[in-house]
Amino acid sequence: MLDELQIIDLFFEKSEVPVDDCAYLPETSQIITGDSMVENTHFRLDWHPPELLARKLFQSNLSDVAAGGGDPQWCLLQMGLPGNAEEQFLKRFAAAFREECKENRCKLIGGDTFRNTTYIFSLTMAGRVRRPLQRRAHPGDAIYMTGTAGLSLAGMKHLTGEMKLTGSLQKRALERHLAPVARLDLARKLREMPDLHGMMDLSDGLLQDLERFARAAGQRFHLHLHSIPCDDELLPLMPALERAISGEEYELVFCAPAGLQQAPGFDITQIGRVITGPPGLTVFEDSSEGKIVIPESRGFEHF
Amino acid sequence: MLDELQIIDLFFEKSEVPVDDCAYLPETSQIITGDSMVENTHFRLDWHPPELLARKLFQSNLSDVAAGGGDPQWCLLQMGLPGNAEEQFLKRFAAAFREECKENRCKLIGGDTFRNTTYIFSLTMAGRVRRPLQRRAHPGDAIYMTGTAGLSLAGMKHLTGEMKLTGSLQKRALERHLAPVARLDLARKLREMPDLHGMMDLSDGLLQDLERFARAAGQRFHLHLHSIPCDDELLPLMPALERAISGEEYELVFCAPAGLQQAPGFDITQIGRVITGPPGLTVFEDSSEGKIVIPESRGFEHF
Structure with a gap:
């Protein structure tokens, strides 16, 4: 089985393999990113209530846009939903997602839903950028x-039982990992x-x-x-x-x-x-x- | 379980529910669409060799862009791959996908891969547009x-055995359905x-x-x-x-x-x-x- 970088190589000419999480589009002064969250790979339903899932999906994409030097502009949401997806779950997810969009002035412009055995949320986000910040560095x-x-790993280890955190440290670690x-x-x-x-x-x-x-x-x-x-x-x-x-x-x-x-x-x-x-x-x-x-x-x- | 329209309603204000497959962004004169193809929901691996899957994924999104009055500009590909995904399958898929991009002057700008029990391909495509063609109509x-x-349904029915097509009709129906x-x-x-x-x-x-x-x-x-x-x-x-x-x-x-x-x-x-x-x-x-x-x-x- 190929790893992710080998798979990426299949889709691009050697000189064109993307090195940034965001693609920079000079034509429209935009950066675009896409990040997915998949049940049991990236999240567990028993740890992540729908509000936190929506926020984490949004914020992980927003983080890419921010690091690329952009201000969020629009996003597009593709969702795989199991046949037994509950109405309450979707309502809570949608309400939190709308709030994220509103707070961050990012317009949800469309999307797609499809049936899957587990939940999958794929977000594409575009940001306005004046000066793209790419992965450059100078010697010196x-x-x-x-x-x-460290807090995010600590939060995960607390959830799996590998670490036992208490008090305000537990709170900070769980917040960092989940939200x-x-x-x-x-x-x-x-x-x-x-x-x-x-x-x-x-x-x-x-x-x-x-x-x-x-x-x-x-x-x-x-x-x-x-x-x-x-x-x-x-x-x-x-x-x-x-x-x-x-x-x-x-x-x-x-x-x-x-x-x-x-x-x-x-x-x-x-x-x-x-x-x-x-x-x-x-x-x-x-x-x-x-x-x-x-x-x-x-x-x-x-x- | 909610249907797709009910789910869409959860994510939008009443006045903002999108009525088109493409979102029109006047700011950048673009239309954006996203369409997913999911194993066993939209395709079966025994019917669809990887080349045809790549082409159908691309063309179904291109069709939205074309109908919206746009010329393809860029796309972003998010892929769920099973643990046993074969290198040959991915190579053939990628080669055909690259060819589609090249033929249609559409730049693949990035993407994401994640593990899933089945194959999932989610594409986001942007198109340049001078005059967006939305779902408008005048009385008269x-x-x-x-x-x-009809050919596409006939092609599918031939594959499931519900219809028995022969000769050039069979060829046209299968082409329409698969490619x-x-x-x-x-x-x-x-x-x-x-x-x-x-x-x-x-x-x-x-x-x-x-x-x-x-x-x-x-x-x-x-x-x-x-x-x-x-x-x-x-x-x-x-x-x-x-x-x-x-x-x-x-x-x-x-x-x-x-x-x-x-x-x-x-x-x-x-x-x-x-x-x-x-x-x-x-x-x-x-x-x-x-x-x-x-x-x-x-x-x-x-x-």
Whole structure:
């Protein structure tokens, strides 16, 4: 069986394989993205009430649009529904989805429904863009991320019983995993920085996402594990390498000259640097780059 | 369980429920459509080799774009693939899909793959449009269709064993059902007619499609069963009412003042007329409108 990248290769000429989650269309100054959520692959009905499913579907696509430098414009929803789909489930899903569209000024323009054994939600979203933010980086850049990493994985592990969280940490972890919010506001600030070279969103974990970013940019990325910012309470409970494989965080990762400072409402941390070298990712224990770490797993793959 | 129209209603304000298969976006002069094909709902792997699946997926979306007055611009493909999906199947599907894109100058801009128990192909397609052709009609208009209706249903019945076709009729029916071709060329001619009031494509059979057209246009449509054009050889084998429920024909249906003439390369037939009255469809045996027909079934519904 082919993996996702091999399948993508089948559909494109070598020179045209897309390297970004969003496609940039200069003709109409748009970026377009499409992301699906499939029952038992991406979500479980017993964990995800329909409201949260609708929000997560919307926000995961919005996150791509935000990271691409866009403002949401319209979306199109294709849904596979089982024969026993309940009216209440659909009503609640639709109401939450409409609210997301309204809050984010994104017009639902159409869609399609079809019968399937399980629920499938495929969304296509378009965003208006003045300056597309693609996966570019210059040697010498610092690699930054917004917010923290780890809470989403912790939330999932709490749900599966692998971790036992309590109190406000449990609440934050479950919220992050079940009801993530795209960093559209921060993306809007970042895209105004003239020397921001490239950006993407953190959806599959830093190890996978930075590897793709580095290859798309044609540069070598060095990740410093101990620099990955983490929720204070989670920090002692989750090894740095696990923070690096936590996906569905929907934080932003970007490359810009070193020296950016955190500030109120500008919640960023340097987690590595870009050097000249064969495209790809090297993982170091910390910013001294004294010890290379070879991860056993790159994290969860949905396909 | 809700039907498709009831589900659509959940997602839209009453005044905003889409009445066209394509959404028209004046801001970017585009129309957008999305259509899915699902194993065992829309296709069977033993009937549809991967090349034909790719072509049908592409052409069914292209047909929507053509009927909406557009020229294909880009598409985005979301695929659910079973764990045992064969490399050869995907290679053949991808090669045929790329060819469709190339022939029709439609750029594949991205997509998504996910695991599912069966194959699912969801395509979103955008088209450039100068004048969107929506489902409008004026009282007094004639209702026309291009080509013929019936071959697609005949092809399906041959495959299920309900009909036994031979020779060139068998070939034409199977081609129509398995490898339909959107009438983009004719749509391009038709959209230049200033008094063409509205157009759609024939995807679910005349009974269902004209009912929707009539409601969207807010007019009463009269369909004349015996006027529905049919393949000469198929004519004696298929009752007029069956031609009216044959879907996936991908012909064009449009409303314009009476008096249009068939001509070489302009293959059209009047099949009814538009009158003032409560929106909806009335089916008559023939153009004398002497006898109303009440169909037992509106045809096949995919959902």
